[in-house]
Amino acid sequence: MIGEPSGALEDLFALHYDELVRLASGLLDRDEACEEAVQDVFAAMLAADTRPEPGRELAYLRSAVLNRARSGLRRRWVRRRTTLIPVDPADPVDALVDRLEHERILETIRRLPRRQSEVLILRYQADLSEAEIATTLGISTGSVKTHASRGLAAVRQLLETL
Numbered sequence: 001m002i003g004e005p006s007g008a009l010e011d012l013f014a015l016h017y018d019e020l021v022r023l024a025s026g027l028l029d030r031d032e033a034c035e036e037a038v039q040d041v042f043a044a045m046l047a048a049d050t051r052p053e054p055g056r057e058l059a060y061l062r063s064a065v066l067n068r069a070r071s072g073l074r075r076r077w078v079r080r081r082t083t084l085i086p087v088d089p090a091d092p093v094d095a096l097v098d099r100l101e102h103e104r105i106l107e108t109i110r111r112l113p114r115r116q117s118e119v120l121i122l123r124y125q126a127d128l129s130e131a132e133i134a135t136t137l138g139i140s141t142g143s144v145k146t147h148a149s150r151g152l153a154a155v156r157q158l159l160e161t162l
Contacts, residue, residue: 026121
């Protein structure tokens with residue numbers, strides 16, 4: 001990275017932390033786990049001797065956050081447990097219903113093959129373009145389109161059967 005590494009990392013952190021936490025939330029269902037994944041990536045990048053190419057830092061961070069979230073999922077699958085969505089009694093019923101529906105859709109996306117899930121999360125959770133998704137995942141834009149199409153079809157089918 002150009003300039004002082006810690007300063008550039010601080011800038012990346014300030015500019016993209018919230019976006020990266022949202023990205024992690026596509027795979028992980030607890031806010032603390034999402035924040036921890038992003039913080040771990042920044043800490044590892046700060047400690048690393050190697051840096052991504054200038055101009056590719058954000059794509060590197062997105063990929064690293066996805067990898068960290070996947071690792072978190074693997075650990076959780078090993079010790080699989082049921083999590084309940086905490087209910088804030090001050091929330092209106094409509095907000096709770098919206099949250100439950102959002103969780104249902106995310107859980108359905110998490111059931112998809114890895115690439116389909118990643119593409120849909122990057123597209124709809126992180127709001128990235130096809131080109132940005134392709135760069136982040138290291139695949140072609142044609143592959144992004146294919147995975148998105150197949151993933152959406154699978155989500156529709158899974159939601160209909162639930």
